Amino acid sequence: ILKFDKLNDDTLEEIEELLILSDMGIDTVEEVISKLRERCNGKDDPIEVLKEILKEILVISYEDKEKNNKPYVLSIVGVNGTGKTTTIGKLSNKEVKEGKSVVLAACDTFRAAAVDQLKIWSDRTGASIISQGQDADPAAVAFDAVSHAKSKNKDVVIIDTAGRLHTKSNLMEELKKINRVIKKGIPEAPHDTWLVLDSTTGQNGLIQAKKFKETVDLTGIILTKLDGTAKGGIAFAIVKELEIPVRYIGLGEGVDDLKEFNAEDFVNALIS
Amino acid sequence: SIQNKLNRAFKVLSGKGRISENNVKDAVKQVKLSLLEADVNYKVVKEFINDIKTEVLGEKVLSSFSPDQQFIKIVNEELIKILGEKKVDLSLQNRPAKIMVVGLQGSGKTTSCAKLAYLLKKNGKNPLLVAADVYRPAAIDQLIQISKKADVPVFTGDKKNPIKIVEGALKEAVKNINDVIIFDTAGRLHVDEKMMDELKKIAKITKPDEILMVIDAMTGQDAVNSAKKFNELLELSGFIVTKLDGDARGGVILSIRYITEKPVKFVGLSEKIDGLEAFYPDRMAGRILG
Numbered sequence: 250i251l252k253f254d255k256l257n258d259d260t261l262e263e264i265e266e267l268l269i270l271s272d273m274g275i276d277t278v279e280e281v282i283s284k285l286r287e288r289c290n291g292k293d294d295p296i297e298v299l300k301e302i303l304k305e306i307l308v309i310s311y312e313d314k315e316k317n318n319k320p321y322v323l324s325i326v327g328v329n330g331t332g333k334t335t336t337i338g339k340l341s342n343k344e345v346k347e348g349k350s351v352v353l354a355a356c357d358t359f360r361a362a363a364v365d366q367l368k369i370w371s372d373r374t375g376a377s378i379i380s381q382g383q384d385a386d387p388a389a390v391a392f393d394a395v396s397h398a399k400s401k402n403k404d405v406v407i408i409d410t411a412g413r414l415h416t417k418s419n420l421m422e423e424l425k426k427i428n429r430v431i432k433k434g435i436p437e438a439p440h441d442t443w444l445v446l447d448s449t450t451g452q453n454g455l456i457q458a459k460k461f462k463e464t465v466d467l468t469g470i471i472l473t474k475l476d477g478t479a480k481g482g483i484a485f486a487i488v489k490e491l492e493i494p495v496r497y498i499g500l501g502e503g504v505d506d507l508k509e510f511n512a513e514d515f516v517n518a519l520i521s
Numbered sequence: 522s523i524q525n526k527l528n529r530a531f532k533v534l535s536g537k538g539r540i541s542e543n544n545v546k547d548a549v550k551q552v553k554l555s556l557l558e559a560d561v562n563y564k565v566v567k568e569f570i571n572d573i574k575t576e577v578l579g580e581k582v583l584s585s586f587s588p589d590q591q592f593i594k595i596v597n598e599e600l601i602k603i604l605g606e607k608k609v610d611l612s613l614q615n616r617p618a619k620i621m622v623v624g625l626q627g628s629g630k631t632t633s634c635a636k637l638a639y640l641l642k643k644n645g646k647n648p649l650l651v652a653a654d655v656y657r658p659a660a661i662d663q664l665i666q667i668s669k670k671a672d673v674p675v676f677t678g679d680k681k682n683p684i685k686i687v688e689g690a691l692k693e694a695v696k697n698i699n700d701v702i703i704f705d706t707a708g709r710l711h712v713d714e715k716m717m718d719e720l721k722k723i724a725k726i727t728k729p730d731e732i733l734m735v736i737d738a739m740t741g742q743d744a745v746n747s748a749k750k751f752n753e754l755l756e757l758s759g760f761i762v763t764k765l766d767g768d769a770r771g772g773v774i775l776s777i778r779y780i781t782e783k784p785v786k787f788v789g790l791s792e793k794i795d796g797l798e799a800f801y802p803d804r805m806a807g808r809i810l811g
């Protein structure tokens with residue numbers, strides 16, 4: 250636990266090291282350190298001032314699109330292996346427990362057993378699933394799911410997409426196509442598109458967020474695997490530069506291991 | 522000699538005969554920032570820079586470079602040395618040889634197991650894949666489906682108990698006359714004691730020739746924590762670094778090499794079955810330095 254009674258060069262160096270080790274990135278760290286220098290006077294506790302600075306970066310307002318849209322369409326995207334499918338399982342569990350009817354769209358038609366994996370989550374949570382199997386056109390599956398939700402009066406559609414590196418332009422084009430086709434069913438959909446980011450990711454996480462935002466207009470971030478030792482510090486740069494809120498964090502592999510993002514808890518965990 | 526005379530004249534002209542702390546200050550800062558941007562662990566960066574400074578300070582400046590340029594050239598050479606100067610092959614001594622594949626969740630283990638099986642089969646081996654991940658939904662199906670592309674059989678045993686599964690696989694390999702067994706394990710956190718104990722138990726039973734930790738190329742500062750722990754508990758024989766077909770700089774490789782000194786044996790360059798390649802340290806050095 251960091252504890253200093255005043256701000257001097259040694260203190261600043263220790264704080265700088267802690268923040269860099271959290272994957273915050275040198276640019277963001279330098280901004281935080283200079284803010285700390287200007288705000289901290291002799292009698293402040295440097296750690297309390299630091300926490301305030303960090304919280305300010307993360308707190309950002311967003312619209313609750315779920316409240317006024319039926320069906321509410323949520324698209325989940327990100328690079329390979331970050332925890333998208335598992336997070337969808339957790340989200341559908343939460344929605345079903347809150348009394349909502351949920352449709353999962355199996356739009357990862359590429360990776361081995363991706364559809365089987367999502368099917369297990371729909372069985373576990375009571376969500377229904379729309380799938381056309383391996384190698385189907387993801388856009389067709391998405392359209393199918395949205396049409397089904399509209400006609401059956403469902404509350405929520407969650408779209409699982411294949412993991413893809415943002416450097417692969419054909420795969421990023423595929424995401425755009427999925428959205429174009431969804432809009433034929435519901436022009437305002439997807440109402441939210443959330444990027445799932447592994448909290449062990451380093452500086453490449455910012456590049457990922459930028460590229461996905463250019464492609465499909467991200468409205469939120471989910472940080473997974475925070476039950477490990479990684480701190481997810483790259484979130485600061487993403488929230489600050491792209492003005493996207495962190496909506497949820499993943500804290501394990503079980504269906505209940507999802508928490509709504511709380512800036513205070515996140516900052517406390519980072520500093521500890 | 523005329524060369525020496527010219528060199529001495531050059532030194533006087535340039536006035537920078539020896540590398541001093543001052544005249545490489547900019548290069549040091551530039552390299553430090555570049556390595557941090559590349560996700561090299563902060564503590565590794567500090568040690569690495571200090572090691573180089575110790576080596577380089579007081580050295581004669583070569584007439585064809587400025588001290589800054591010479592410093593960066595030395596950094597590049599040292600990077601290559603740490604990354605591992607030459608390719609290290611799989612060491613498959615036993616009959617059958619055994620390869621255990623381990624790592625954090627989502628790093629690319631299952632895909633890499635199938636890729637390894639494909640590579641070994643192409644090189645004349647008769648591999649057996651073992652589906653020892655009983656936790657992740659459809660993990661066994663995933664390995665079975667990708668293994669079809671490698672045309673390698675998958676042993677699934679009772680699909681419930683990893684210990685029983687690996688024991689059964691050893692017997693199956695004898696029966697089938699497989700000469701290599703590749704064990705796919707569930708992703709797990711290095712801080713999950715129970716799951717790390719499971720790996721230790723599997724290693725004790727299978728006595729592997731190789732224990733390869735699979736690491737995602739986009740991993741940041743935390744990689745040293747997980748790599749160090751996995752190495753301490755299992756005595757890794759090497760690493761596979763995946764998703765290098767992205768644009769992550771891959772500084773994680775310098776960190777894990779520096780901390781564990783275990784070799785990177787393969788890199789993943791695509792999701793396809795043939796997407797596993799040998800690791801080239803000199804190419805990686807350029808990518809990390811940026």
Ligand SMILES: Nc1nc2c(ncn2[C@@H]2O[C@H](COP(=O)(O)OP(=O)(O)OP(=O)(O)O)[C@@H](O)[C@H]2O)c(=O)[nH]1
Binds near residue numbers: 330332412708
């Ligand atoms: N410890 C931990 N593991 C997680 C968390 N979220 C997901 N995982 C695990 O991460 C691994 C990958 O999860 P998936 O849901 O398959 O990831 P994905 O993004 O859908 O993967 P692709 O579709 O292949 O791109 C699985 O082993 C999950 O159990 C988390 O919050 N904590």
Ligand SMILES: Nc1nc2c(ncn2[C@@H]2O[C@H](COP(=O)(O)OP(=O)(O)OP(=O)(O)O)[C@@H](O)[C@H]2O)c(=O)[nH]1
Binds near residue numbers: 329
């Ligand atoms: N582009 C790219 N994708 C890869 C590479 N290796 C694996 N992947 C993808 O990364 C994702 C995760 O791969 P898996 O093999 O399921 O990872 P894992 O480590 O077995 O995951 P868990 O068993 O859940 O811990 C999948 O979408 C793979 O297709 C690679 O080298 N390049």
Ligand SMILES: [Mg+2]
Binds near residue numbers: 333334335410411412
């Ligand atoms: Mg998935």
Ligand SMILES: [Mg+2]
Binds near residue numbers: 654706708
């Ligand atoms: Mg796996």
